[in-house]
Amino acid sequence: MAQLTVTAKGQITLKKELLEHLGVKPGDKLEVDLRAGDVVVLQPIEKKYSIEDLAGFLKPNGIHLTLEEINEVIEKGWAGELED
Template sequence: MHESTVTSKGQTTLPRDIRAVLGLHPGDRVRYVILNGEVRLLKSRPVNDLEGLLRRRGSDPVTLATMEEVTAEAGADEGRGV
């Protein structure tokens, strides 16, 4: 278990092992998530870092036109009780 002390200004130093696990470097930002009385610490990631996150190897990107076509077909099927 790792601990650190909170200063009078509410600051603390993250232990080296914690920084390593999160991949934190000087200047990185962290996010605090409160769940059921516990706090989880996450490394913040800019939105640009999420590009390609859901990409699968060997599959082509789906165009907006294809998405609209599939959505329209699904809506039509639902209207027919399919």
């Protein structure tokens, strides 16, 4: 069990292992649910993406395939012939 310290401003910092356990990264948001008996539940909020968030998502990475090569990869994928 991790221990957290409350600062003079009434803030806490979650330890890295807690953030990793929750699967959250900088900029992500958490929902806080107060339960009976001094229980606090933290849950990550699923991020909603907009079309603007996707800008630049398909940046070229140096791999260039012809349509024939792309079709070959697709065929191998459907046939279960691709390695992980």
